[in-house]
Amino acid sequence: MTCACGNYTRFAHFGGKTSDMASMSVRHLNISYDGYVPAIEGIGGGDYYDFKVCLECGRLQGFKTPLSDTEVRESIGQENEENEWLIDKILEAKKENWSIEEIVLLLEEDGSRTDLIETFQDVDAGHWTQQEVIDIINGNW
Numbered sequence: 001m002t003c004a005c006g007n008y009t010r011f012a013h014f015g016g017k018t019s020d021m022a023s024m025s026v027r028h029l030n031i032s033y034d035g036y037v038p039a040i041e042g043i044g045g046g047d048y049y050d051f052k053v054c055l056e057c058g059r060l061q062g063f064k065t066p067l068s069d070t071e072v073r074e075s076i077g078q079e080n081e082e083n084e085w086l087i088d089k090i091l092e093a094k095k096e097n098w099s100i101e102e103i104v105l106l107l108e109e110d111g112s113r114t115d116l117i118e119t120f121q122d123v124d125a126g127h128w129t130q131q132e133v134i135d136i137i138n139g140n141w
C-alpha cells in the first residue's frame with residue numbers, strides 16, 4: 001500500500017470492538033448516532049473500528065472522498081426516504097428562520113408529509129429555526 005503522499009512503509013493500523021457502542025455526530029445533517037460502527041470504507045463497520053493512518057501525512061487510508069450526505073446516512077442505516085427530500089430542501093435553503101407559510105408551501109410541494117401541516121399550525125410560534133423544523137419532521141419534537 002502506498003499513501004497519496006508517497007509514503008509506503010510507515011502506517012499505524014487501529015482497531016477496536018465496540019459492542020454496539022460506537023457513535024457518530026454529523027452536525028450539518030442533524031445526525032447524532034449511537035450503535036454499530038458506521039459502515040464507511042476506511043473506518044470500519046459492524047462491531048469494529050478498523051483503520052489505517054499514514055504516519056507521514058495523517059491521511060486515513062482507503063477513505064473515499066467526497067463522502068456524500070446520502071452515503072453518510074446510509075452508513076448508519078438511517079436513510080429515511082420519506083423525509084429525505086424535505087430535509088434536503090430545508091438544508092439547501094440555508095435559512096435560519098422559517099415562517100408557517102414557507103413551511104406549508106414546502107410540505108405541499110413534497111406531498112408525502114402533509115399530515116405535518118396541522119402540527120405546525122397547532123404550535124404556531126410565528127417562526128421556527130431550521131433545527132426546529134427538522135426536529136418536527138423527524139418526530140423529535
Ligand SMILES: [Zn+2]
Pocket residue numbers: 003004005006007054055056057058059
Ligand atoms: Zn501519507
